[in-house]
Amino acid sequence: MDWRDHGILLSTRLHGESSAIIDVFTQSHGRHSGVVRGGASRKIAPVLQPGAQLDVEWRARLEDHLGSYRVEPLRSRAAALSGRLTLAGLNTVTALLTFCLPDREPHAALYQRTEQLLDLLGQDEVWPLAYLNWELGLLEEMGFGMDLSSCAATGQTTDLIYVSPKSGRAVSKQGAGEWADRMLPLPDCLRKQGPAPDEDIALAFKTTGYFLMHRLAPALGNKPLPEARARYVDRFTRTL
Numbered sequence: 001m002d003w004r005d006h007g008i009l010l011s012t013r014l015h016g017e018s019s020a021i022i023d024v025f026t027q028s029h030g031r032h033s034g035v036v037r038g039g040a041s042r043k044i045a046p047v048l049q050p051g052a053q054l055d056v057e058w059r060a061r062l063e064d065h066l067g068s069y070r071v072e073p074l075r076s077r078a079a080a081l082s083g084r085l086t087l088a089g090l091n092t093v094t095a096l097l098t099f100c101l102p103d104r105e106p107h108a109a110l111y112q113r114t115e116q117l118l119d120l121l122g123q124d125e126v127w128p129l130a131y132l133n134w135e136l137g138l139l140e141e142m143g144f145g146m147d148l149s150s151c152a153a154t155g156q157t158t159d160l161i162y163v164s165p166k167s168g169r170a171v172s173k174q175g176a177g178e179w180a181d182r183m184l185p186l187p188d189c190l191r192k193q194g195p196a197p198d199e200d201i202a203l204a205f206k207t208t209g210y211f212l213m214h215r216l217a218p219a220l221g222n223k224p225l226p227e228a229r230a231r232y233v234d235r236f237t238r239t240l
Contacts, residue, residue, distance in 0.1 A: 001067070002059040005029055006074065008114060009052045010094045014040055022048060022069060023098060024056055027111050031101040034058050034069040044071070051077040051090045051118055080122030085239065088232040089131060090121060095226035096135075100142055100216060110141045128236055129189060129196045135208040136190075144168065144215045146207075148191045151175040162186050163207050165214070184210055198240055205233045 007026035015021045020039025025031050034056075038044050047054075053075035060067030081087045093114065101107065117134045120127050139145055146168040150157045153175030162171040162183035170191075176183050184207040189196035213225050 001061070001063045001065075002057065003029060004055070004057045007032075007054050007056050008094075008111075008118065009048060009050055009054055010098050011050060012039070012048045020045070020048060021066075022071070024054065024069070025097050025101065025111060025114065026056065027108060028106055029058075030103070030105040030107060031097065032058065032104055034060075034067045036069050036071055047071065047073045047076070049076065049078055050094045051081075051121070053077070053115070053118075077118055077121050082122070083124070085124065085232075085235050086121055086127070088228070088235045089127060090118070091228040092226070092232040093117065093131070093134070095228035096138065096212075099223065099226050100138070100220060107141055110137060113137050128198065128201050131232075132189065132201055132204050132208065133192070135205075135212070139208065139211055139216065142216055142219075144211050144219075146170075146211070148186065153177075160186055160191070163190075165210055168211060168215075198236075202233075202237050202240060205236070209233065 005026040005028050007024035010023045010025055012020050012022050015035055018038055018040050020036045021033060022036055023031060023033045039048055052073060055072040055074050057070040058067050081090060113134055117130050120130050146163060148170040151160060151172040152164055152167055152169035154172055156172050159172045160170040161173050162176050163186045164171050165184050170186055171183055185203040187200035187203045188194040189200045190204040190207060217223055217225050
């Protein structure tokens with residue numbers, strides 16, 4: 001069994017004295033692990049950094065074996081990780097992908113969105129909004145997308161300021177009524193409309209975070225959401 005693909009390195013751990021096991025989100029084969037012989041060496045270890053774009057060739061005797069990787073670097077994103085916020089952003093992307101992606105199941109659309117997002121690392125003026133849109137895409141890919149086109153209660157398409165935590169649908173001020181205090185915020189940037197000031201992005205993170213924690217995580221066996229996500233949102237909020 002063998003194939004060749006492009007992928008984003010999610011994590012690395014030592015294996016024996018000189019090898020490493022890497023977890024890679026590949027374009028056509030999903031999240032896939034394998035052994036890199038000599039992965040702990042001075043030559044290869046610097047290449048195996050989370051977020052790195054790799055050309056990988058996987059081989060195994062049988063399809064269900066762990067198998068081994070041959071890797072070639074395509075693009076390193078280490079130069080963009082000069083700031084704590086940028087590093088926190090990379091860590092939350094790799095942690096969420098490791099958390100929610102099933103092993104060896106292709107997610108080509110999510111892969112493309114992830115590659116585009118990571119290429120924006122270091123561009124602090126655009127990255128938070130790009131990351132927010134990526135979270136929306138992740139929720140949709142996992143089956144928990146939100147319908148923000150019209151009010152769940154009245155059907156109107158204007159004055160939409162809330163999201164129902166139960167249905168994931170937009171709710172207008174009128175439609176919320178006495179339940180307004182139980183609703184989640186719906187800033188315009190969550191609907192990909194109008195300007196996106198950082199304060200509104202922070203509000204939107206509360207809404208996407210709710211569905212990550214209370215919808216996605218329970219569907220995956222009630223595993224706790226990776227702490228990396230909370231750390232990134234906290235660092236971002238502190239910059240406001």
